Amino acid sequence: MLPERADVVILGAGLAGASTAWHLLREGISDVIVLERRAAPGLEASGHNAAILRLPESPPQLADWARASRPVLEALGVVHETGGLLIGAGDEAPPPDHPLNDVRGRHAAHAGVVDVPKLLSIYLSDVHVLAGVTAEPPVRYDAGWRIATDVGTIDARVVVNATGAWASRFGAGDLVPTRRHIAISAPDKRALATLPWLWDLATAWYVRPWDGAWLLCIGDEVPVDPDADMTPDAEVLTAIEERFAELLAPLPEPRLARAWAGHRTFAEDRLPRVGEDVSRPGLVHVAALGGHGVTVSPAAGAAAAAAVRTALAR
Secondary structure (H helix, E strand, C coil), X not given: CCCCEEEEEXXXXXXXXXXXXHHHHXXXXXXXXXXXXXXXXXXXXXXXXXXXXXXXXXXXXXXHHHHHHHHHHHHCCCEECCCEEEECCCCCCCCCCCCHHHCCEEEECCCEEECHHHHHHHHHCCCEEEECCCECCCEEECCEEEEEECCEEEXXXXXXXXXHHHHHXXXXXXXXXXXXXXXXXXXXXXXXXXXXXXXXXXXXXXXXXXXXXXXXXXXXXXXXXXXXXXXXXXXXXXXXXXXXXXXXXXXXXXXXXXXXXXXXXXXXXXXXXXXXXXXXXXXXXXXXXXXXXXXXXXXXXXXXXXXXXXXXXX
16 A cells, blocks of 8 residues: 655655665665566666676766675576676777687676676565555655555655656656667577676677577667557667577577567766756656666665655755
């Protein structure tokens, strides 16, 4: 049942919102409600990623957050350190069709993958989450905010906008949701879970083992309306299949066992939007993580939680 009021209402139960809630509870702020429009947490971008742990070198804010987040993820027991190989990292990147045995790369020894379902479960283990609730953008009410939903109305002192691809509709500014595809190959006994992932910095494709098969993304990034049909695009799937054939031949037919498309949301400057809204006190955004949610969610959530604390203290 939706309560009439709470100190903090978080909109969105993906990694960004879940991490924010986790930090708030750890800091003694317990009157927190998380509203999630889907039937369960993590069914949007947080559940559609490749779960790769890679420390970005730029922009500096994301790099700093990634470094700060790594020990937290390790302490939570969700990191599987497989290592990673970055190619196309030199002054002159190789062309996309360059044979892999001629490409120079850089070994990221401490890279790996993250158990995202486990991480979300930890973040939300003590949090009051109401799933299947569709919320409208918050409106000013007395000294706080009022949120209308399809199951009633709730008032809050502080609202956290962690709505991912929909963040612009909830006040986070002019953000751009994009669509990216991921595909899983047919089963392949070569896809050992201990193998490192491979990432081409020049063209943004990557491949990693995935439950006895291979996961591949070719780095497509097409702006979309957040409500657009996310059925995988046939042309992109053809391009993915061709790259599978180049990288991993021979693969049994059909090469693709399944595929999906998910959102990655960016600001124009490609920087995250995390903090209190400068023109609307008490509205905190944690948005535009641009596909880095797995890597930076502990630090991004901590920053959002700090903004919530400041707003509550007024």
